[in-house]
Amino acid sequence: MPPASERHTRPDVDGIPSGLMVGKTVLVTGGSGGIGKATAIGLAAMGATLAITGRDPERAEAAAREIRAVGGGQVRVFTGDLSSLAVVRRLADEALRTLPRIDVLVNNVGGFWGTRHVTPEGFERTFALNHLAPFLLTSLLLDRLLESAPARVVNVASNAQAHGRIDFDNLQGERSYTQRAYSQSKLASVLFTYELARRLQGTSVTANAVHPGVVSTSFGAEDPNVLQRRLAPLMRPFMKAPAQGAVTSVYVASSPDLEGVTGRYFADSRPKRSSKRSYDEATAARLWQVSADLVGLTAGG
Numbered sequence: 001m002p003p004a005s006e007r008h009t010r011p012d013v014d015g016i017p018s019g020l021m022v023g024k025t026v027l028v029t030g031g032s033g034g035i036g037k038a039t040a041i042g043l044a045a046m047g048a049t050l051a052i053t054g055r056d057p058e059r060a061e062a063a064a065r066e067i068r069a070v071g072g073g074q075v076r077v078f079t080g081d082l083s084s085l086a087v088v089r090r091l092a093d094e095a096l097r098t099l100p101r102i103d104v105l106v107n108n109v110g111g112f113w114g115t116r117h118v119t120p121e122g123f124e125r126t127f128a129l130n131h132l133a134p135f136l137l138t139s140l141l142l143d144r145l146l147e148s149a150p151a152r153v154v155n156v157a158s159n160a161q162a163h164g165r166i167d168f169d170n171l172q173g174e175r176s177y178t179q180r181a182y183s184q185s186k187l188a189s190v191l192f193t194y195e196l197a198r199r200l201q202g203t204s205v206t207a208n209a210v211h212p213g214v215v216s217t218s219f220g221a222e223d224p225n226v227l228q229r230r231l232a233p234l235m236r237p238f239m240k241a242p243a244q245g246a247v248t249s250v251y252v253a254s255s256p257d258l259e260g261v262t263g264r265y266f267a268d269s270r271p272k273r274s275s276k277r278s279y280d281e282a283t284a285a286r287l288w289q290v291s292a293d294l295v296g297l298t299a300g301g
């Protein structure tokens with residue numbers, strides 16, 4: 001019997017035509033577990049060809065088998081820890097070599113750490129994994145998305161964005177590290193989504209952000225804070241199963257109703273306003289520039 005967090009991984013896609021995604025290739029980061037695996041299963045059920053990423057080869061292959069069992073097609077697996085920018089670059093290279101088209105990129109991977117961790121490349125891990133990795137991966141795959149257009153970028157953010165503030169003087173918790181690192185990173189996801197949508201105006205590639213809800217997964221389990229340690233076991237029965245948590249990602253990745261819809265934030269498969277700060281174009285432009293510098297891309301790249 002799989003653990004509770006892994007049960008019910010197939011989103012309820014009733015009412016969405018099962019062949020809707022036939023001929024489309026979808027890359028889901030973190031497709032080896034949690035919401036990402038359920039997203040991959042939901043899109044495979046609609047006929048999409050899937051590619052997933054995960055850190056652990058065995059776990060990723062096991063997820064690929066589950067996805068294949070639903071979709072029937074080939075599932076490509078890319079393995080590596082996306083909090084390393086070198087790994088992001090390697091995975092992007094592998095994806096470009098093996099995926100002739102990418103119709104949808106779901107930047108799903110994200111993490112929470114109760115204490116500050118620094119990656120071997122010297123970045124604070126929350127900022128690196130939740131913001132720099134999708135920023136760099138999307139940039140490196142953008143030409144393939146444009147060639148495959150109409151195409152979509154779906155960034156899995158969180159309602160935590162509402163409490164976020166981009167502190168350019170403490171972007172990586174150098175001065176102080178609190179759980180605000182997570183809300184900052186999720187605000188960064190939304191700012192990135194909106195800035196990307198603006199930069200892609202006039203193309204047929206859209207960029208939208210989603211909030212999956214509060215979902216029972218392995219999220220935050222590596223280094224939970226005191227609140228999570230106390231509350232998670234009590235809250236778990238009331239949390240969404242991964243399949244329910246994937247519904248909005250699947251909807252935004254696939255719904256014909258969203259053709260051409262870009263620069264929006266979705267929760268419960270409906271557009272929702274994100275925080276006032278997330279619409280600040282000057283902050284978005286500055287964050288883009290800072291991120292491009294940090295990941296080694298020229299500004300605007």
Ligand SMILES: NC(=O)c1ccc[n+]([C@@H]2O[C@H](COP(=O)([O-])OP(=O)(O)OC[C@H]3O[C@@H](n4cnc5c(N)ncnc54)[C@H](OP(=O)(O)O)[C@@H]3O)[C@@H](O)[C@H]2O)c1
Pocket residue numbers: 029030031032033034035036053054055056059060080081082083108109110111129156157158159211212213214215216217218219220
């Ligand atoms: N769960 C919630 O309540 C909730 C609420 C709001 C937003 N979100 C967002 O939803 C997204 C998915 O979260 P989840 O709840 O599904 O979390 P999860 O269960 O921790 O996600 C698991 C997936 O992410 C991969 N992953 C984790 N860290 C990674 C890393 N450093 N490099 C590469 N892959 C990594 C895992 O790979 P392995 O198989 O190798 O472990 C697995 O595929 C995140 O962006 C999260 O911020 C979640």
